[in-house]
Amino acid sequence: MKKVLITGANKGIGLETAKQLLQKEFYVYLGSRDLNKGKEAIEKLKQEGLINVEVIQLDVTDENSVRAAREEIDKKTDSLDILINNAGINGGSPYTALESSSDQFMAAFNTNVFGVARVTKAFIDLLQKSPEPRIVNVSTSVGSLSLQSNPSWPAYDFAKYAVYGASKAALNMYTIQLAYELRETNFKVNAVCPGYTSTDFTFQNGGDVEVAGSRIVKYALIDKDGPTGKFFSEETNPETGEIPW
Structure with missing residues (x-):
């Protein structure tokens, strides 16, 4: 059974992504900063018959928490197939x-x-033991420098979130660098925008969480001929999905 670690997966898009991968017979390590909220999420999944899942306390901002999460997963598996940041x-x-x-x-x-850098570094050797490792960094079209500087972009006048956009632009650069360093391996590393989605993050505004989750899952499951080092937003570009950095 293939295994996936998803950070911030106790609710919203992360939880939906976990649900969809469980339905595809993955074993899911559900990362949650708040262990109790993670346990509540697990119970909801198990009530739907999705049992191959366990919560891992994981605060990505805390080096000790990341280290402890790695030690905990070490007790359970010697490899990891997918990391979804x-x-x-x-x-x-x-x-x-x-x-x-x-x-x-x-x-x-x-x-x-x-x-993202902390978690990726902590788990990279477990991923290297998978025959087809995948890393998906959840990004946003708001982090695209090209779109943000283009007055013709439909969201040009209202998707101006300086802090969030700057951090995701930096995440995109990290994704490019990581994909480059792993270019001669079986890794596929991509940045994926799930789209504007109705969750707590957006104050319940936006599209269906099921669609957002499916977009992340799509790039987590790409085959050996799939892309790496790319930026995808199917909401922005329904035809090919790829958008400019």
């Missing part, structure tokens, strides 16, 4: 570049960028 925060308001505080930037980067 889903945990993220929007940085909070105010959202503008001139009004946002340095603390907002620090918090967002700690979760959205440094957290």
